[in-house]
Amino acid sequence: MPTGSHADSPLAKARRVVVKVGSALLVEAGTGRVNRAWLETLIEDLLRLRQRGQQVILVSSGAIALGRRQLSLGKGPLRLEESQAAAAVGQIRLAHAYKEMLESRQVTVAQVLLTLEDSERRRRYLNARATLETLLALGALPVINENDTVATAEIRYGDNDRLAARVAQMAGADCLVLLSDVDGLYTADPHRDPAAQFIEVVPKITPEIEAMGGRSASEVGSGGMTTKLLAARIAVAAGCHMCIAAGHPLHPVRRLEEGARCTWFLPDATPVAARKQWIAGTLRPAGALTIDHGALRALFAGRSLLPAGVTGARGQFERGDTVSVLTPEGTEVARGIIGYSDADAAKIIGRQSAEIPDILGFRGRDELIHRDDLVLLHASAT
Ligand code: GLU
16 A cells, blocks of 8 residues: 555545444553543544545444443453443443534534344344434434443444444445554454564455454453454445544544555445345345336436336335345346335335325335345346
8 A cells, every 4th residue: 555645545545434433542551531632632533534525434333441440340341231231331421522522623423233133134124224324414423332321241242343334324324444453454463472463454354364363462442453354344245445544643544545554445336336145145135026128127227216117016025125126027136225114015005106195195215126125136237
């Protein structure tokens, strides 16, 4: 990766950026309080990205670290209930710090607490995604953490590295920055092996790269290099660039743009292409829609599928399921994520989108399948 001018770095070029900060950065080791002087500089960096027209989501740890001090829980390992109690206390303090610092700069902050289920269960995933989209469209800065207080051991991320990668995937972000207390990936643990070499770019996560994660135990906290590599897998598969960088210095994001050392993981595709690949690869679509010739032409012209062009629907599906799209002759031409359940779809097919609120009693999307959620299986089949 070139040093010096970074106008073409994945960070500078990204439309939507997710930045994750770890507890060790946010919470001062000695006092157990928010490290405000440092946080101010991070926030200035994030607002700079926004001023350039980039959208920013912050994934922030720190709730447990802040709450344990308040509850005098000592320094040793916590039981699950204790960390949940600490998170309940610490999250308020964390949110308060963000609100104060952002509102004094005329930015509205939004707190979003997610659980593993929100990212694994499709309907909840879609809801969380829609909320993030709306917050960004309204100009708010989402600050996300795991909802540690309700997440039980089995259904818990436990680390914000993977949570941040899921958020990046959910939001279709093109860049994820993990700020941590290591500056990147090494061939071996640099504290133990003087021959350890720094890796600037990882074009592909190979078994050799995976093995490096196991050895780099320099980081404290629940993260570590192993979860960062798991996060990288999620991010690159979603078409998102990811970087691991040192977070301790002041202005940690600006430093990156100025050429500070870090490790970049390169995605194989763009976020949209990755999503479409995933849709096309659905093993068993939950249902099928038959469309007319007009709708078929519209799809090949890159447009969405509206209810008016659909002549039949079969199968059992929920909003968010993948369905097949069939030509009038019954050939599967496309697949997509449907915006309505089978029951609602049955009522609106063949009708104009403007009629949807009257028919269903609520205002859903105009499209049955939005073009971003639709993939043509044989692009030349017109
Ligand atoms: N969600 C945890 C917290 O806010 C942090 C998880 C992590 O360290 O990655 O305290």
